[in-house]
Amino acid sequence: MPSQAGHAALTPSRTNNGQRSQVTHRDAHLQPRPEGLFCPAGGFHVDPVRPVERALITHGHADHARPGHRHVMATRQTLEIMAIRYGADFAAQTQVAEGPLRIGDTRVSFHPAGHVLGSAQIRVETRGGVFVITGDYARTPSPACLPWEPVPCDVLVTEATFGLPVFRHPDPLAEIGKLLESVRAFPDRAHLVGAYALGKAQRVIMLLRAAGWDGPIHLHGALQRLCDYHLDQGIALGDLRPATIDRGAGKAQFAGAIVLAPPSAFASPWAQRFSDPVIAFASGWMQVRARARQRGVELPLVISDHVDWPQLTATIAELAPAETWVTHGREDAVIRWCSLNGHIARPLRLVGYEDEPE
The missing domain is CATH 3.60.15.10 (Ribonuclease Z/Hydroxyacylglutathione hydrolase-like)
Known part of the structure; x- marks a missing residue:
């Protein structure tokens, strides 16, 4: 009223x-x-x-x-x-x-x-x-x-x-289920998930936890400060680790891992550290398949805020x-x-x- x-x-x-x-x-x-x-x-x-x-x-x-x-x-x-x-x-x-x-x-x-x-x-x-x-x-x-x-x-x-x-957004947990299914299907590949630093990255992390993923989630350095701030605010995000490749381990170090990064990182030399990664992107815009193709996204996740x-x-x-x-x-x-x-x-x-x- x-x-x-x-x-x-x-x-x-x-x-x-x-x-x-x-x-x-x-x-x-x-x-x-x-x-x-x-x-x-x-x-x-x-x-x-x-x-x-x-x-x-x-x-x-x-x-x-x-x-x-x-x-x-x-x-x-x-x-x-x-x-x-x-x-x-x-x-x-x-x-x-x-x-x-x-x-x-x-x-x-x-x-x-x-x-x-x-x-x-x-x-x-x-x-x-x-x-x-x-x-x-x-x-x-x-x-x-x-x-x-x-x-x-x-x-x-x-x-x-x-x-x-x-635009009718699907259940976000069902979208996260697609990510976990892909991780199980391709255990030798890292899954790089594009997510904006404020809000989307933390939401993807919490959806992964709700879906049962209790392993480490690796972060691009650009996401670290705002994830740390959420932790300071009492928001539980679980085991977060830097997406840093050890020189002795090589690109295979992140096989089967989930790595979150800002979408811009996929066009940078940073993404070349990973061997044949699955590129995913969490966004409401992923419902538009043309946008996913333009970004080179193999696994679009329709998750919107x-x-x-x-x-x-x-x-x-x-x-x-x-x-x-x-x-x-x-x-x-x-x-x-x-x-x-x-x-x-x-x-x-x-x-x-x-x-x-x-």
Whole structure:
């Protein structure tokens, strides 16, 4: 249900065809700008792609959390992740988002997004109503972070990374089962699994543990610091070891082993250390076979930390906001679905958001 902020001024009216019509100019309260979403009443941007005076950050992925802002507010874990990635001086000032906070003429709170460790949706209450900026979010529970929390609002700002009906993510444990089946089928080959450093790598590790793999998992050095941080946060990842080849052992040292690395490592000399490895990649994009072929992926694993089409449309239907604003993804398909199902929607067409940069 929409929030009660603003009372009658926020109540949707009905057009002749039964669809809701906008009765306030909410786009004056949250505006897409070249730097990112801007809230004039609070004087802050959300996930800005250029340096700004005050930034509210949804999560630590590098396409949302960038250095160089003067003041940054985020969850404690997101701030610590940004410090790991960019150094302690990534912003002039930082503030942990704890509880509802007053910023200018707004009231702001952070709520779990279920995407990666520390990820949050940002609820912004202004005279124009209640806005919820999801950042990136996932409704399939991940043991590596707090689960997504439904937040009632007047305006839902939703991602649409996988906003096409074709995207229906399978059971992640079944996908991990494919990896383990391949390890059993090819015991003489190392399995190199591409996984982004924040969120996906830890999720793959925890899925492997849940599926019964209790042996060592080897890590490319680029994944080590963020895995160590998850361990510091009390998240059990089991036996992790560096993917370092002993000179005396040769390439056969990793026969039958599972090795996690950033996808960019597969095109580097690092991957040549392994003898005839099986190349796998864990991503929602692996449902698109052409992408798997382009990356030279032999074993695509469709494991996503975003909502798929059924979850995205279910979120809009369940929250029933007065308006849905769609960004960084397949906006047109989601807006078309909204139109057919009696929801008012508009594209934001923000730039700068993509897969996690490596």
